[in-house]
Amino acid sequence: MGVFRNENAAALLVRDTKQQGKCSRVNPMNRSTLRCAAIALFLFPCLTHAAEKSDPKATMQQPAVAEALRFVQSNAEANIETQIHLCEIAAPEFHEEKRAAAVEELFKAAHLQNVHTDAAGNLIGDRPGNNPRPHIVIAAHLDTVFPEGTDVHVTRNGNVLKGPGIYDDCRGLAALVGVAQALDAGKVQTAGTITFVADTGEEGLGDLRGMKEFFRNKSNSDIDAFISIDGPEPITDAITGGVGSYRLRLTYSGPGGHSFNAFGIANPIHALGRAIAKIDEIQTPETPRTTFNVGRIGGGTSVNTISSSAFAEIDMRSEDSGPLEATKAAVERAAQTALDEENARWHDHGKLTMKIDLLGYRPTGSTPADSTLIDTVRGVNQAMGLSALTTSRQSTDSNFPMSLGIPSITLGAGGTGKDAHTVNETIDITDAWKGVQRLLLVVSIFPN
Structure with missing residues (x-):
């Protein structure tokens, strides 16, 4: 859209005021004022959009959000214990129900509403906001690549945890629970509803069955943003494209x-x-x-x-x-x-x-770099003093909602992992709580 010439804008304003019976002629001395007014009216939507755009730093200082952020840090060790507890419950492909039952107890303790399991075994819980929209979905997957009978005992050496699936995606599940707990502890009132999902079938031959079931008959007219918590992504990064x-x-x-x-x-x-x-x-x-x-x-x-x-x-x-x-x-x-x-x-x-x-x-897809969701993550990185956001393409739960046109992104949960999909999988949990804080801020701000 181009910028109107001043004369045309003034003429439009004069025409409108004539139609309203407020004036029948324009005093030449007032034309400059009318021109400026017309330009201001033309630019008003842009100015309003800028004014409504949330300031992550300001949001961090809001009492409820600040309390939630403090809770994340003070609760860091308990969150790690949750990670270990969940990881020691085997969840091979197509048999995630025992781990889902453990997450269900945590969802209910965080006062999520309508906690239930769907036809694919996804565990779902809602946290209503001030309004139904914007509706954000945040998810982490329950399943692992390891077959039944695998020893899933987790060992700890200082800040290093070792065990099958300990960061892919036990860390993601712990962060998912941690966000729900922090929002509850701080009594944060988000703009819209947040749906929490511990989903099935992300790995191997699971074929994203959890996501395909969850998004059955849903589109971008139902959900405004989707966030997957998965894998070894550094908390400075984001997966914005689906392989x-x-x-x-x-x-x-x-x-x-x-x-x-x-x-x-x-x-x-x-x-x-x-x-x-x-x-x-x-x-x-x-x-x-x-x-x-x-x-x-x-x-x-x-x-x-x-x-x-x-x-x-x-x-x-x-x-x-x-x-x-x-x-x-x-x-x-x-x-x-x-x-x-x-x-x-x-x-x-x-x-x-x-x-x-x-x-x-798994379908391909991507979220535009100028989307509100990615812009929100970029602002949170800056507000937290993290490195500038870098993006990549991978194959995650985000693939499916991306293919439906739903703005989607995959974020890390904190910590540094290696040797994924092996029994020697490890994660260094130093400052892992920062990943939970980042996720908390994204869901609290978008697009508040």
Whole structure:
């Protein structure tokens, strides 16, 4: 939109005042005043927007928020104990219910309302604000990559905690609870409702099932912002873009037989080898970053048996949907060519069949750099004396709401983690409470 010329603005003002019967002619001596008034009216929405924009430093000094921030720091050790407690409750994929039950008690103790579990096992609780909107959702995932039977005992050496999932995402769950507790302790009145979610199915083959269920039939007309708490993100950073992914299982099947007596029939394992070799030759762009990986293979019963089946699980990722779809198509072509070659090699004796199953799909997405949500996080960083905000793209719970057009972001929970997705996962919890304070300020300010 361009700036009106003064004469046009004055003419519009004169026209409007004539229509209202307030004047019928303009004194030349007052034209300058009218021009300024017209320009001021034109700029008024911009000035109003600037005036309404929250000042994080001022918000930090409000008595209720200041008390909540003090609570976070004084409650830091108790929050770490919560992190350890939750992490020592196993939560393998598709079996998060015991950990969810422990979080439910903490949600209720923080006086969240309407605490309940949905069809996907997400634990949900609301904290009403002065109005229903803006409606913010803040979430951390319950599940881990570790199978049932994994020893989830947590050890502590000073400020270093060690245990499976101790920061991905036990730290996120502790921070989620910590924000709810601090808002309650400070009796903070937010502008709108905050919904807290301990969600399922973020890792591995979970396929974001928790987020897909939560956002079923929801859009940006229902939710104004989404915040995921996850992973090793430094509290100066934010994930603002979602790396999309496909996960496929490729299976070749045939009659199988004895390695000597049945020799001359097509072999599913040989077909799989052909396919993997062809997949390895696929070319992907460096920008947007696009990757593929054959992560698991299996098949066969013994060294002297022609297998009746063989499978591979394949992961493909990209920052953009176009290259992601192209890579998936290339993998499928490689699989089909391998099948055709193996059958041709043995003249269709023991002819093989192929099946490709979709194990998971995560959509791509992003939140604009000039969005209110990112601007809020940027202001909080500055107010807390942290480094300037840096952004990146990853695959997190935020992918799904991003794909719906809901402003979404993933933030760290404090502390410094390493060796994620291994039994040697650790986190240095020095000043981890600052991550909770940052999250607290973001939900308290946006877009208050």
